[in-house]
Amino acid sequence: MVKIKKISSLEITPEHVYNDRRNFLKNLGLILSSTALSTFTNKSYAALSALPSFIQSKEHKIEKLSSLEDITSYNNYYEFGTSKSDPHEHADLLKVDPWSISIEGSVAKPLTLDIDELVKLIPIEERIYRLRCVEGWSMVIPWVGIPLNSLLKKVSPTGNAKYVEFVSLKRPSEMIGQKDDMLDWPYKEGLRLDEAMHPLTILAVGLYGKVLPKQNGAPIRLVVPWKYGFKSIKAITKIRLVEKMPITTWMKANPKEYGFYANVNPEVDHPRWTQATERRVGESLLAPRLKTQMFNGYQKEVAHLYQGMDLNRYF
Amino acid sequence: MKFNQIYIKRLIFILSLWPLLSISIIIFQDRLGANPVEFIERHFGKWTLIFLCLTLSMTPLRRITNVSQWILYRRMLGLFVFFYASIHLLCYIGLDYHFAWIDIKNDIIKHRYVIVGFLAWVLLLPLAITSSDKMIRKLKMKWKLLHRLIYVIAILGVLHFIWLVKKDITEPLIYAAIVSILFILRLDIIRRKKL
Numbered sequence: 047m048v049k050i051k052k053i054s055s056l057e058i059t060p061e062h063v064y065n066d067r068r069n070f071l072k073n074l075g076l077i078l079s080s081t082a083l084s085t086f087t088n089k090s091y092a093a094l095s096a097l098p099s100f101i102q103s104k105e106h107k108i109e110k111l112s113s114l115e116d117i118t119s120y121n122n123y124y125e126f127g128t129s130k131s132d133p134h135e136h137a138d139l140l141k142v143d144p145w146s147i148s149i150e151g152s153v154a155k156p157l158t159l160d161i162d163e164l165v166k167l168i169p170i171e172e173r174i175y176r177l178r179c180v181e182g183w184s185m186v187i188p189w190v191g192i193p194l195n196s197l198l199k200k201v202s203p204t205g206n207a208k209y210v211e212f213v214s215l216k217r218p219s220e221m222i223g224q225k226d227d228m229l230d231w232p233y234k235e236g237l238r239l240d241e242a243m244h245p246l247t248i249l250a251v252g253l254y255g256k257v258l259p260k261q262n263g264a265p266i267r268l269v270v271p272w273k274y275g276f277k278s279i280k281a282i283t284k285i286r287l288v289e290k291m292p293i294t295t296w297m298k299a300n301p302k303e304y305g306f307y308a309n310v311n312p313e314v315d316h317p318r319w320t321q322a323t324e325r326r327v328g329e330s331l332l333a334p335r336l337k338t339q340m341f342n343g344y345q346k347e348v349a350h351l352y353q354g355m356d357l358n359r360y361f
Numbered sequence: 362m363k364f365n366q367i368y369i370k371r372l373i374f375i376l377s378l379w380p381l382l383s384i385s386i387i388i389f390q391d392r393l394g395a396n397p398v399e400f401i402e403r404h405f406g407k408w409t410l411i412f413l414c415l416t417l418s419m420t421p422l423r424r425i426t427n428v429s430q431w432i433l434y435r436r437m438l439g440l441f442v443f444f445y446a447s448i449h450l451l452c453y454i455g456l457d458y459h460f461a462w463i464d465i466k467n468d469i470i471k472h473r474y475v476i477v478g479f480l481a482w483v484l485l486l487p488l489a490i491t492s493s494d495k496m497i498r499k500l501k502m503k504w505k506l507l508h509r510l511i512y513v514i515a516i517l518g519v520l521h522f523i524w525l526v527k528k529d530i531t532e533p534l535i536y537a538a539i540v541s542i543l544f545i546l547r548l549d550i551i552r553r554k555k556l
Contacts, residue, residue: 120395128529183396228528299528320468327395334459
């Protein structure tokens with residue numbers, strides 16, 4: 047089961063975490079009894095050392111899973127460098143312990159908690175999803191995580207909450223790719239509230255039944271399987287419910303190429319890469335490209351979210 | 362050609378096969394990584410640009426070193442540009458797209474980096490065809506004019522790389538800088554000729 051690391055020395059607790067603790071206690075008071083509170087008082091936000099037991103996905107045999115080696119060595123994670131092999135090489139520098147994630151903004155019950163508490167609060171489960179990168183390659187990944195809607199329900203979004211904004215970490219000393227102003231750090235992403243509440247949308251904390259590797263977005267990342275991979279923001283520190291559509295990092299970097307929705311769509315081409323077909327990572331040298339499916343194959347589940355929308359315009 | 366020049370030329374020929382040898386070693390050792398097709402495509406794309414820069418540096422080298430011998434290797438290096446560009450294109454058509462001509466056509470017409478890359482290869486064709494001594498004699502001044510296409514090809518090749526890259530254009534800009542320097546060195550040659 048989950049082991050909570052106790053760090054008593056104040057010296058090794060970063061200042062922002064120390065300050066956050068006050069908020070954390072305040073928020074925690076809303077959901078926990080005073081007895082539980084006393085046991086948490088001396089702890090810092092701990093990262094996940096092991097995954098609790100979880101429900102396995104029934105979809106193991108539907109599509110061949112990408113290998114753990116491919117999933118952990120071929121990544122787009124510009125915080126660690128722009129080459130696909132950089133995250134594997136440099137992500138180890140990142141300290142994910144302690145870590146806290148706060149859910150705030152237009153919510154009745156804001157919440158700040160660590161990953162251990164999160165997986166105690168909401169049972170984790172395995173989800174096998176296709177991941178389609180905007181660059182034209184894809185994988186099949188067995189994530190372990192929690193449905194985002196379960197978490198959002200806990201904080202009770204108010205009537206003003208129309209969108210969800212996600213904010214990643216900015217820590218150039220450990221995320222060495224942030225030493226370049228390649229993108230506007232920290233990385234930000236966003237979803238419409240109904241997209242965030244969709245049962246397919248998860249926050250992943252694990253992969254292949256183990257704690258999420260750092261190059262894949264540890265300790266916690268978003269996974270939205272019907273959207274291009276860049277929507278699935280890694281190393282999340284804040285989830286904000288907001289009224290206006292957030293400007294995401296890639297929209298800011300290149301609004302002509304990256305839209306807010308970024309739904310996988312073989313009909314709407316990207317100026318750089320074809321979206322009609324894709325190359326499945328890990329296949330042999332001689333394997334053909336695959337036809338890209340509408341909404342990455344999750345059309346039945348999500349098409350209703352976009353009814354009546356011009357997907358050429360809202361790309 | 363002098364005796365030692367023949368040996369140097371042979372040596373350059375053998376060295377120029379390195380991209381083929383190195384990719385064979387990588388394939389043999391199974392080190393192509395998660396996206397083997399992309400790896401091979403990029404490998405030959407990169408070597409095409411390197412040979413393009415090498416070809417373009419022979420004329421300035423003759424100027425700078427005052428040794429005319431460099432020009433003897435220019436044609437061979439130029440043909441290697443065509444050779445590796447053709448392998449690069451074949452990888453794209455065969456390995457990546459499995460000769461799915463409709464998909465290939467759509468990819469070429471819809472994406473500017475593919476258009477300029479393809480155009481660069483098309484322009485290399487007449488240069489490769491007219492590279493023989495016989496053609497040089499036959500075309501005379503027209504040959505010189507025709508082979509200035511290499512400057513257009515160099516620009517298209519670098520543009521092909523710049524437009525492919527999503528955000529970090531450091532590497533393509535290195536090639537752009539090298540090609541620019543090689544162009545600037547020529548401006549000097551043109552000026553001297555006019556004087």
